[in-house]
Amino acid sequence: MTEHILRMSGITKTFPGVKALQDVNLSVRRGEIHAICGENGAGKSTLMKVLSGVYPHGDYEGEILFEGKRCEFGGIRDSEHAGIVIIHQELALSPQLSIAENIFLGNERARRGVIDWNRTNYEAAALMKRVGLQENPTTTIADIGVGKQQLVEIAKALSKEVRLLILDEPTAALNDDDSAHLLDLLRGLRDEGITCVIISHKLNEVIAIADSVTIIRDGRTIETLDMAGDHVTEDRIISGMVGRALDNRFPPHEPTIGDEALRIEDWTVYSPSQPGRKVVDNASLTLRRGEIVGLAGLMGAGRTELAMSVFGRAWGVHISGKLFKDGKPIDVRNVQDAIRHGIAYATEDRKRYGLNLIEDIKRNISAAGLTGLSKRGWVNENEEYRVAEQFHKSMNIKAPGVDSVVGKLSGGNQQKVVLSKWILTEPDVLILDEPTRGIDVGAKYEIYTIINRLADQGKAVLVISSELPELLGLCDRIYTLSEGRITGEVPRQEATQESLMHLMTKGQE
């Protein structure tokens, strides 16, 4: 057997109420490119955070052996000191500093505290040459594209004498040329003896570049495959990623599907931060009353961006396309318009976009529908209390009372508050973005029951989810989204996890 540079064994990491990792094992051979595959939320990023010391030793169970030595990292500095560098999906560069300054950030080339600029720029140029970045070291980061920024991150890692380089979704935001260049670079680094761990959703890239692949599902290691020896194909990886049996996790539901409620036509949205990048590309979808429609897509496919741009242009720029409500064209310029036209959007990021965490349950529930509880600008507080108390009971929100502060509730109960808030606005169309993220299994079942009830009341529901079993168990029809485009529309009866995953990973031809 070849020597392993890294062995992680028996890693278990628990968050309040959720076991994110359970007895995970990962062995990486020296000088290979090792891919980690799994659905969103399978635990890949958590595993990498354990490895890089973001979750310090003692915060998890299990053992990490790096270069044969036992590691007890207290933080990122420790792991970097040992030669492990992680490059996150969201790049950690300072946009107003130069390339050279970013490469040596926290690791400055200085003599007695004074920066040696000649040395900084000279060494930066050498590292940039190694990663194939043709720019002036003094160019600011904001002036170069994402692809080049990624290369700066790698150059920064090389400056720290990296021995194990971890890349989390390195090509998610890159175009094809930049991606190809990056993959070439990784092959070059491998030949120089740098071991790489790459997390990727793009299976064709995994096939093209990796020497072995570890598949993680539901916080457990499923298998590690040797690409050459096991003749691994995309289908083989997909079956590993989704190969979980469906059990009775979903309440039974017979839909009564009515007329069209919302139609989105030729919807195109551009990124506000990366000019010219289409995040949603000519997407069209139809939602009908009483129907639960799924929207499947991997991270970065543009699901949330599609939903938020429809919900009163709350995301993106240069939005084009048409919206039809009950067959009539509607003009939705802001969130107030969207609410007035009976559209509701429950966000995937409850804490950031969904709730006022320092406020109590009743005021969070009334936040979007306050005008309905008021007369000439005056809130009827008793009515507000009554309505909140009603939701408290009907949604089974577990809290001592509606005066409890929302920030102290569990994820599932917070989600129920968010749903209550939107139901109070009496919408016809509900867009639920990852409605069960970070919620334990029992509470998930309750959320599914609520979603079914909403559909039975004649509302059109669009569920965005990373969990394919959830979509298959809940939805009547599923759209797949890949790189901003709708790549498929599948009725529930015909959908399988494998077929959806194929559509979701379908690249731009």
Next chain:
Amino acid sequence: MSSISPADVAVGTTGDGGGPRQPGRVSLGGISLNLRSSGIYIAFALIIVLFSVLTDGALLTPQNISNIIVQNSYVLILAIGMILIIIAGHIDLSVGSVVAVTGALAAVLMVNMGWPWPLALLATLVAGALIGAWQGYWIAYFGIPAFIVTLAGMLLFRALTLTVLGNQGIGPFPDQVRTLANGFTNGYLGNVGLGPLGGADLFSLLIGVVAIAGMVAAQWRTRGARKGYGQSVEPMALFVLKMAAGAALILFLVVQLARFKNLPWVLVLLAILVLAYSLMANRTVFGRQIYAIGGNLQAAVMSGVKVKSVVFWIFVNMGVLSAIAGIIFAGRLNQAGPTAGNAFELDAIAAAFIGGAAVQGGVGKVVGAITGGLIMAVINNGMSLIGSPSERVMLVKGAVLLAAVAFDVWTKRRAGAAR
């Protein structure tokens, strides 16, 4: 996310059972008390007791109470506007300069140009609103941080004041304006004897009785309506106790004032403003939206709150309140001066934070800000009564401000750790 047993799937078996704990609460003989929200009132009571003792009771003499109110009314009025801005997560550094420029404008209109005083008053309030709109535009619609816009405003409006006044004061003001700022309600109904306390103004006493009756009636109605909706209300004994304490407080204040020169007009104005703004903050959609913006801006946007418009209007409101304070300050001194309102913004901001506003926004009460302002007023007044030098007063005020915010941060951190 592990294996699923049927027990997990049944609705209602998961969750946090007993519900969240409430840190920062102490229990006193069955009456639980939220330290974070009521700590300020306890502190206020303790400070009053402390200075009453230190000054041998001089603090609570009729004349001194009257002085405290009249001398601090303008800062308290500013604190009302400031707390709303701080709740929304902004700040206003320009209010002192706006006080100066509106006072100067009122003086120019009334004294130099001879406008009738009600018209000049109205024009000054409109000018205050326009100043607020100017700053609100840059903050809400243009997106410049309030700190910068109002720092610029602090300089701009001070410069404008100096330009208008040409480094001199303008006065005197018409009697009516001076009465509003400095005067008292008349003894319309004559005096009445209060035994050992001596004579007191009957009209003032009647106002006090009406205020008490109004308070009790309003609280009783709210209690009744809550019960009607099946909400739990505090036990009758506690309700009576609370009402009795409130009534005693009002009665004490009114009797003391009635023994001196009756009710100061600014107290009447202040009482109306505090009542109106408290109701606005708690009971109107607009008020709720201020809290929503400060609590979580993004969530407010995604809930359909017109954030820009709300922020714009709270700055307009601050401008109007600054104009009221400007008129009162100028009226009290009987002249508009170029240094009027210096450092008032700091007093108003300190009042808001001592009164329990959170540094990150989203938390605060109008009554809290008034209490915060009164705490500083009592410290000021009490220390000057016992002859402390002004540097020591400043030292104590600084320490109190720091301690108040430290307490707020500490209780919040404890609450976070207990999660």
